[in-house]
Amino acid sequence: MDVIVEQKLDSDCKLVWKVITDPNLMRNWFFENIPDFKAEVGFTTEFPVDSGERIFTHLWKIKEVIPGAKIVYEWRYKEYDGIGEVTFELFHSEFGCIIRITHSGLESFTQEIPEFSEESCRGGWNYFIKDRLTNYLNR
Known part of the structure; x- marks a missing residue:
């Protein structure tokens, strides 16, 4: 099952690429505690996110990069x-x-945790892309 979220942005794609790949800018709209980030295949990072009820230590590894166009985690x-x-x-x-976000593989996570539901995932991406990223670019 894939969750897909798309948003039209009134910004040049060159700027959007910078905002989604520069850790100093990512901290303003995505996760404020990202320790580092590089749009390079093989780059890894780790950071905790506290949902209030649970800790989710994010483990990201960059799998594919087409500069200015596509990045896969x-x-x-x-x-x-x-x-x-x-x-x-x-x-x-x-x-x-x-910008189009495609989140796949949700079915591999336990469905006993509400944050791993399709609804929660879609809601999270809508929040980050349609609210946080859009507002950050329009400030």
Whole structure:
């Protein structure tokens, strides 16, 4: 099952790429405690996210990079079995840029934890992309 979220952005794709790959900028709209990030195949990072009820230590590994257009993360958690993949894709348009997030592999995580549901995943990506990223770019 894939969760796909798309958003039209009134920004140039070059700027959007920078905002989704520069850790100093990512901390402003994505996760503020990302220790480091590099858009390079093989790069890994780890950081905890506290949901209030549980800790989710994010383990990311970059699997594919097409500079300015696409980046693919392996997305896992230290505390839970399962492995997902998140793809960020950028498409030029007449008004700016379209960003598409595809999150696959949700079914590999236990469905006993509400945060791993399709609804929660979709809600999270809508929040990050349609709210946080859009507002950050429009500030």
